[in-house]
Amino acid sequence: NAGVTQTPKFQVLKTGQSMTLQCAQDMNHNSMYWYRQDPGMGLRLIYYSASEGTTDKGEVPNGYNVSRLNKREFSLRLESAAPSQTSVYFCASSELMNTEAFFGQGTRLTVV
Amino acid sequence: GENVEQHPSTLSVQEGDSAVIKCTYSDSASNYFPWYKQELGKRPQLIIDIRSNVGEKKDQRIAVTLNKTAKHFSLHITETQPEDSAVYFCAASADDSNYQLIWGAGTKLIIKP
Numbered sequence: 001n002a003g004v005t006q007t008p009k010f011q012v013l014k015t016g017q018s019m020t021l022q023c024a025q026d027m028n029h030n031s032m033y034w035y036r037q038d039p040g041m042g043l044r045l046i047y048y049s050a051s052e053g054t055t056d057k058g059e060v061p062n063g064y065n066v067s068r069l070n071k072r073e074f075s076l077r078l079e080s081a082a083p084s085q086t087s088v089y090f091c092a093s094s095e096l097m098n099t100e101a102f103f104g105q106g107t108r109l110t111v112v
Numbered sequence: 113g114e115n116v117e118q119h120p121s122t123l124s125v126q127e128g129d130s131a132v133i134k135c136t137y138s139d140s141a142s143n144y145f146p147w148y149k150q151e152l153g154k155r156p157q158l159i160i161d162i163r164s165n166v167g168e169k170k171d172q173r174i175a176v177t178l179n180k181t182a183k184h185f186s187l188h189i190t191e192t193q194p195e196d197s198a199v200y201f202c203a204a205s206a207d208d209s210n211y212q213l214i215w216g217a218g219t220k221l222i223i224k225p
Binding site: 056 | 118121143144146154155156157158161201203205207210211212213214215216217218
């Protein structure tokens with residue numbers, strides 16, 4: 001089992017460009033998440049999907065959109081990238097919202 | 113909304129000694145408190161968690177204690193080893209916020225040989 005797989009691992013964007021981060025899990029988990037991690041700030045929740053067919057905003061949703069494509073896949077889209085979105089992005093999944101979360105390997109995004 | 117504060121930001125201990133990391137939370141409705149370990153360049157991984165109906169939980173050299181009255185919880189690592197060097201994150205969630213996890217800022221634990 002691969003667990004949680006996210007692509008790409010690294011990305012450089014110019015300000016104003018758009019991109020989609022892909023995430024897939026093979027653990028039959030109900031809940032999926034997108035976090036960003038900035039130095040000295042821990043992880044901040046961008047969006048989450050408690051179950052297939054639902055998505056909700058987290059702490060820092062501005063500038064992002066998400067799609068829960070099916071139970072396995074949860075994508076994050078940046079419509080118009082800004083330098084403030086330079087960060088490491090982690091996708092995660094869990095059986096339920098308040099159970100152990102399993103993380104992908106992360107995407108290091110730089111916006112110039 | 114929930115706020116989680118974590119202290120210290122950096123902790124340096126001699127190999128074999130104990131390490132304690134503390135977190136405080138603001139939402140009295142919080143009822144799930146996990147701890148994650150993140151090694152350099154790696155993904156966070158759960159090491160232990162506790163729910164509000166339990167005061168203490170142990171797993172080998174790792175233990176977590178919860179004081180609901182004071183709204184704080186702590187991670188205790190005994191007999192520290194070089195492989196314990198990492199950043200540790202606490203988090204808290206409550207059912208009145210749809211169980212969103214709110215994370216502390218992290219503690220960098222350095223084990224000195």
